[in-house]
Amino acid sequence: MQLDLTQASGFAGEIAASSTLSELNEVKVKYLGKKGLISLLNKQLPSLAPEERPAAGEKIQGLRNGFEALFQERLEKIGREAREKAILSEYIDISMPGFPFVNGSLHPVNRVYDEIVDIFTIAGYEVKSGPEVEDDYHNFEALNIPKTHPARDMQDTFYIHGDIVLRTHTSPVQIRTMESQKPPIKIISPGKVYRCDYDVTHSPMFHQVEGIVVDKGVTFGDMKGALRLFISRMFGDDLDVRLRPSFFPFTEPSAEVDMGCVQCRGKGCRMCKGTGWLEIGGCGMVDPEVFRFVGTDPDVYSGFAFGMGIERIALLKYGIDDIRLFYENSLKFLKQF
Ligand code: PHE
Numbered sequence: 001m002q003l004d005l006t007q008a009s010g011f012a013g014e015i016a017a018s019s020t021l022s023e024l025n026e027v028k029v030k031y032l033g034k035k036g037l038i039s040l041l042n043k044q045l046p047s048l049a050p051e052e053r054p055a056a057g058e059k060i061q062g063l064r065n066g067f068e069a070l071f072q073e074r075l076e077k078i079g080r081e082a083r084e085k086a087i088l089s090e091y092i093d094i095s096m097p098g099f100p101f102v103n104g105s106l107h108p109v110n111r112v113y114d115e116i117v118d119i120f121t122i123a124g125y126e127v128k129s130g131p132e133v134e135d136d137y138h139n140f141e142a143l144n145i146p147k148t149h150p151a152r153d154m155q156d157t158f159y160i161h162g163d164i165v166l167r168t169h170t171s172p173v174q175i176r177t178m179e180s181q182k183p184p185i186k187i188i189s190p191g192k193v194y195r196c197d198y199d200v201t202h203s204p205m206f207h208q209v210e211g212i213v214v215d216k217g218v219t220f221g222d223m224k225g226a227l228r229l230f231i232s233r234m235f236g237d238d239l240d241v242r243l244r245p246s247f248f249p250f251t252e253p254s255a256e257v258d259m260g261c262v263q264c265r266g267k268g269c270r271m272c273k274g275t276g277w278l279e280i281g282g283c284g285m286v287d288p289e290v291f292r293f294v295g296t297d298p299d300v301y302s303g304f305a306f307g308m309g310i311e312r313i314a315l316l317k318y319g320i321d322d323i324r325l326f327y328e329n330s331l332k333f334l335k336q337f
Helices: 006-017 021-032 037-047 053-089 108-122 150-154 171-180 220-235 288-294 310-318
Strands: 133-135 159-161 164-166 185-194 205-215 241-248 251-260 277-286 302-309
Touching (some): 006 021, 006 037, 006 053, 021 037, 037 053, 108 205, 108 220, 171 185, 171 205, 205 220, 205 310, 220 302, 241 277, 251 302, 277 288, 277 310, 302 310
Antiparallel strands (some): 133 164, 159 164, 185 205, 205 302, 241 251, 251 277, 277 302
């Protein structure tokens, strides 16, 4: 009886032919596994003549060592190749130009909003805010606009329920401030306001900035000075300011604020319809009735108030002719700022 080694000659070829770990493992099982060739050969040992067994055993061990060495060598090579492939596939050419980041920018209304706040804070005004969902009392009543007053028609109000409304102006913030704070008061109240109105110059939601100054001896002249200061900082100091008599229930006397046209600088053009003036807001001396609502003595204190639309200021500043562009979020439009 002799060991049958014919099958052993296939190992080297099969190992060399396996190119993946699983192929390599199959070969390993076939030759070195529990039912593999080496096991089979070991099982033949008892059937050999006793004097042949040591040499045969040595031969089998030699084969096993040879198999294992070849297997190990191939295993390492496959591992190395896989790593190299991974490195090549993940290769990043750091000398290539990158993808540029697209930076967002502030919305034009926010820019103008911030600019307005800056101008007034530098001039010593405090910034106050209040609820956008207001009660009738603060939005109308305390501003001397009783339920039956025709002036309620000036502001197309969104009613939520009962006496609760979306504020139609930021004047309620002035009432709330005067309720909780004694004069001197010098504040602006910028924020969102709501009116049921929609066309090229009106949006159901827009931003207002209102201001109020209350102290002893505050005059109409102080008001014009404050407005002039704001307009010159915002649009340039060559623009004049003009006050036209008007009516608001909460101010007496009241005026519309006009400023020199931003386009023709007062000479007269299409934008200002040849007048040289553009309307920019309303203003007036705080009505004594309003003072009585908040418990301020109108015989001791006086004050002025003003209100402007922030979108209107942005339209004029950037020469835009449709307020709706501000809310469409078209990148073509927004990228210009
Ligand atoms: N509250 C007024 C409005 O929204 C604006 C205004 C404020 C007018 C203060 C005069 C004084 O129309």
